[in-house]
Amino acid sequence: MGRIALDRTHANGFARVALGNIGRRYPYKLDHMLTGPDDPLDPAVLHPVFCGSYDWHSSVHMHWLLVRLLSLWPDLDDASRIRATLDGQFRPEAIEAELAYFLQPGSRTFERPYGWAWLLRLQAELQSAGANDAQAAQWADVCAPLARHLAQQLVDYLDVADFPIRTGTHSNSAFALIMSLSYARTDQHHALRRAIVRRAHRWFGHDQRYPARYEPGGDEFLSGGLTEAVLMHAVVDGCAFAEWWELFAPPRTELANWLTPVAVADRSAPKMTHLDGLNLSRAWCWRMLEPALPEDLRPLAIRAWSDHIEASLPQAVDGGYVATHWLASFAVLALSEPVGGP
Numbered sequence: 001m002g003r004i005a006l007d008r009t010h011a012n013g014f015a016r017v018a019l020g021n022i023g024r025r026y027p028y029k030l031d032h033m034l035t036g037p038d039d040p041l042d043p044a045v046l047h048p049v050f051c052g053s054y055d056w057h058s059s060v061h062m063h064w065l066l067v068r069l070l071s072l073w074p075d076l077d078d079a080s081r082i083r084a085t086l087d088g089q090f091r092p093e094a095i096e097a098e099l100a101y102f103l104q105p106g107s108r109t110f111e112r113p114y115g116w117a118w119l120l121r122l123q124a125e126l127q128s129a130g131a132n133d134a135q136a137a138q139w140a141d142v143c144a145p146l147a148r149h150l151a152q153q154l155v156d157y158l159d160v161a162d163f164p165i166r167t168g169t170h171s172n173s174a175f176a177l178i179m180s181l182s183y184a185r186t187d188q189h190h191a192l193r194r195a196i197v198r199r200a201h202r203w204f205g206h207d208q209r210y211p212a213r214y215e216p217g218g219d220e221f222l223s224g225g226l227t228e229a230v231l232m233h234a235v236v237d238g239c240a241f242a243e244w245w246e247l248f249a250p251p252r253t254e255l256a257n258w259l260t261p262v263a264v265a266d267r268s269a270p271k272m273t274h275l276d277g278l279n280l281s282r283a284w285c286w287r288m289l290e291p292a293l294p295e296d297l298r299p300l301a302i303r304a305w306s307d308h309i310e311a312s313l314p315q316a317v318d319g320g321y322v323a324t325h326w327l328a329s330f331a332v333l334a335l336s337e338p339v340g341g342p
Contacts, residue, residue, distance in 0.1 A: 004309050006335035011073045013317045014328045018062040018069075019078060019085060021053035021325050029055040033106035046101060048094040054325040057115035057170070061329035063089065064122040067136065068332055071129045083135060090139040099146045102153075112157065113176035116150045120183035123147035127186045147183065151192050154180055158195040164203040166228070168220030168278065173203065174231040175222050181234055182342050200235045204228050205244070212250035212257045221277030221330075225250070226258055226285035233292055234341055241292050255297075258282065259304040261311035270322040277327055279312035283334035291340045309334055 028043045028051065043051040050059035066082050076082065101107050111119075123143050130137030154176075164173040177196045184193035210225040229248065233241050249255075261282075264275045283305045290301040309331070316327040 004306060004313070004335065006072065006332065008073060008076070010331075010335070011069050012077050014065060014332060015069050015076055015078045015082060017317055017324050017328050018065045019081060021062045022059065022066075022085060022089070024052050024054075024325075027054060027321075028052075031056070031110065033110075035104075035106050048097050049089050049091075050098065054321070057111055057118055058326040060115060060118040060122055061326050064118065064125055065329045065332055067122065067125045067129055067139075068336065070136070071125070071133070072336060074133075086139060087135070090142045092142050095142050095146050099149055102146075102149060108153070113154065113173065113180075114170040116154055117176035117179035119150055120147055120154075121179040124182040124186040147187070151180070151183060151187070151189055155192050155195045158199045161199065164199075166224040168215070168217060168222035168224045168227070169274070172222050172224065172227060174200075174224070174227040178227065178231050178234060181231075197235045200231050204232055208247045210248055210250050212254040215257050216262055216275065216278055219271040219274045221274040222281050223258060223278065223285060226282060226289070230285050230288050230341070233289060238292060242294075245293070255300075259300055259307075261308045264312075264315075267315065267319060267323065273315070273319070273323045273327075276312035276315045276319070276323060277330050279308040280316070280327065280330035280334050283308035284330065284337060287334060287337055287339055288341045305334070 025044065030041065030043055030046075032039070032041065032046060040046060047056055047059075050056045050063070053059040053062045063086070066086060069076060070079065070082055073079075102110060123140065123146075126136055126140035126143060130140045161173070165171045166173070177200060180192065181196050183189065184196060207228070210228070212225055215223055215225060229245065232244055232248075236244060250258075261279045262275045264272060266272050267276070286301045286305040286308070290298055290305070293301055312327070313331055315323045316331040317324065319327065
């Protein structure tokens with residue numbers, strides 16, 4: 001699809017960024033509910049695995065990125081360093097401490113739903129890699145208790161979440177379900193899959209003429225509409241999706257908002273760099289949607305995929321830390337996700 005590929009050069013660059021991020025302790029954005037004066041505030045104490053890369057969920061991003069790259073390119077220049085790093089990160093006692101954090105009364109909604117979804121996607125990647133890689137299988141076994149806990153937490157949350165969150169930031173409901181669905185399938189977690197399918201249909205099954213003219217918001221890194229479409233594509237069959245898309249699709253005059261990359265005015269501003277993420281996540285969405293779209297829209301989707309990647313790919317490796325601590329993961333999603341969906 002398109003002329004850009006995840007080649008060895010890109011993969012090596014992304015691996016170097018991820019390795020540097022995982023080991024970088026500061027700056028770190030701590031999201032922690034203080035319950036008393038003696039609460040620890042050291043990220044490495046609270047989160048012994050995911051205490052680098054600026055914040056918890058971005059650290060999970062980077063761990064996923066390394067596992068994905070290792071699966072795609074086992075002979076990367078830094079392959080041995082990646083394995084040694086992940087072996088040091090995925091220690092049973094460290095994962096137990098991460099799980100213990102979520103079990104605290106003040107932390108049960110910590111990173112819901114975005115961080116939960118990325119952790120489940122990481123576990124799905126570890127399990128898939130473990131089919132052909134004994135070391136990855138060991139890492140998957142170590143991380144399994146944390147993944148199982150968050151999967152059950154997500155099932156419980158979906159039972160009571162009557163309304164979706166559509167904004168294109170961390171709280172976006174559709175993105176969390178897409179990422180979690182990978183784990184539900186890989187782990188054969190039937191309860192989670194049923195909960196995702198049920199909520200997707202209830203939240204989005206009857207949407208019509210999505211107002212794409214309202215996108216993007218100034219700090220969004222996801223397209224609420226495109227992400228919703230990817231989720232519905234994942235939970236319905238082809239004919240049903242075609243019917244859903246016909247009702248859902250914005251007027252062609254508004255599709256330009258989704259087909260055209262967004263310009264980023266100030267890449268030194270952390271929230272404004274979210275727009276580079278928007279370009280890369282839109283590319284990811286177009287990659288997965290393209291085979292299921294009407295014939296006349298498919299060439300536009302392919303072109304949009306390429307244009308969006310070209311607009312923001314350099315920032316994933318060569319941008320400031322406000323970009324490089326997370327963007328590479330979305331770049332690799334856009335470049336390596338199987339066309340049509342994971």
